[in-house]
Amino acid sequence: MSINLLNLIYFSPTGTTRKVLESIAKGIAPSMIEFTDLSGTGAEFCFDKNQPDLAVIGIPTYASRIPPEAANLFKRLYGNRIPVVLVAVYGNNKFGDILLEMKDIAISGGFVPIAAAAFIGEHSFSTKDKPIAAGRPDVQDINDAEKFGELIRRKMLEDDLNLLNKDLKVPGDSPYREWHKIPAQPPTINKDLCIKCNTGKLACPVNAISITDAVLTNADLCIFCCACVKQCPVSARTITDLTLLNAQERLFNSCSERKKPEIFL
Secondary structure (H helix, E strand, C coil), X not given: CCCCEEEEEECCCCCHHHHHHHHHHXXXXXXXXXXXXXXHCCCCEECCCCXXXXXXXEEECECCECCHHHHHHHCCEECCCCEEXXXXXXXXXXXXXXXXXXXXXXXXXXXXXXXEEEEECCCCCCCCCCCCCCXXXXXXXXXXXXXXXXXXXXXXXXXXXXXXXXXCCCCCCCCCCCCCCCCCCCCEEXXXXXXXXXXXXXXXXXXXXXXXXXXXXCCXXXXXXXXHHHHCCCCCEECCCHHHXXXXXXXXXXXXXXXXXXXXX
């Protein structure tokens, strides 16, 4: 099965997951690539016209699961028997049940999972003072992602339709680990530094930030992806909530050992 059109589908608040997918795509080497940003998909999306030969779906891991906001967007996709590669990106801690959850949603949506992988990306809570998988995916990760893409291309060319009839085995438990949102407040803003440039608002994948006379963050919507923190050009947004700071310290101390990407075919 040749791969002419590849569709990269991602929920990537800080751009890390998209970077991993683009590296995988380089190894797949299709004739053309289309991009579907789940954070911008407000309606159901069906691949009925210009159907891709392969889709790669990437989502960051939040507490071993798909963040509910991303899961709801994922469930709006309908695959029409398109082969799909599932990619979870996690902050060097653990990826838990997310690949199994992604597989179940993909199958329910009409996709056919043929491969999966867990890659490491810089953690949302990583800072200069408390680096957690800082700079990842790095050069080695990018090389691994490209090699994974090359492997997928060879498998599709060699196995053809047989690949679509095999059950992809991925780690995870069912029922999945229960989802618990961190009981904390969103990143706070330094009014003296803020220039109301709209960067944080545009970076937020769940539209939790509004700007009027003041810059406000809806605590119910915030998923602590820290895209607003990482992209603020004047460092006006920071994590100050004690619960988040304690989690950051714990991850900084426990996630220093480098983990390698894992692939499943």
